[in-house]
Amino acid sequence: MKNKYIFVLTIIFLVGCEYGRMYDQPNPRPSKIVQQKIPKNIVKSSIMNKGKVLTINPYLSTDTNLIMGAKVYRQFCYHCHGADWKGNTPVGYGFPVPPTDLNLLSVKTKPDSEFYSHIYYGGKFSPALGAYMSDEEIWKVILYIRKGRN
Numbered sequence: 001m002k003n004k005y006i007f008v009l010t011i012i013f014l015v016g017c018e019y020g021r022m023y024d025q026p027n028p029r030p031s032k033i034v035q036q037k038i039p040k041n042i043v044k045s046s047i048m049n050k051g052k053v054l055t056i057n058p059y060l061s062t063d064t065n066l067i068m069g070a071k072v073y074r075q076f077c078y079h080c081h082g083a084d085w086k087g088n089t090p091v092g093y094g095f096p097v098p099p100t101d102l103n104l105l106s107v108k109t110k111p112d113s114e115f116y117s118h119i120y121y122g123g124k125f126s127p128a129l130g131a132y133m134s135d136e137e138i139w140k141v142i143l144y145i146r147k148g149r150n
Contacts, residue, residue: 055113059139061147069144072137076129085145097125102145115142 059065073081080099082089087099100107100123110118119138122128129138 055111057112057139057142059136059143061143065140066144066147068137069140069142072133072141073144076133077141080126095125099126108146112139112142115145 078089079091080089080095081087081102082092082099085102087101089099092099102108116138118126119133119141120128120130133141
């Protein structure tokens with residue numbers, strides 16, 4: 001008797017859920033994510049200096065600045081680029097294209113303004129972090145990536 005009672009309740013529960021209707025609902029996420037097109041080599045207006053684009057890092061490579069750059073790296077960059085800076089992380093493996101290897105010479109020799117722009121506005125597959133990081137944090141993480149790690 002108890003088994004029949006449980007069976008009837010299960011059937012009522014399953015019929016009441018109407019699970020199949022979930023597939024008929026529209027998907028709230030867009031099918032294609034469109035990233036805003038930013039002109040190449042553009043730098044945020046707050047770092048303009050008397051009408052000229054600031055192309056070099058305004059912070060010196062001091063121990064204090066490198067320590068702050070390391071903290072910012074761990075907070076914003078570590079998850080994708082990893083401790084070895086090669087992008088060999090569980091998050092990095094989830095991307096269609098692996099994160100950039102920050103040890104590459106092509107990365108280390110990028111102009112500071114281009115580096116800043118890439119962090120602030122994001123790249124083809126990297127997120128735009130300008131809304132989450134201050135100008136100072138961006139410049140100091142650039143210092144750390146360039147000079148902080150041997």
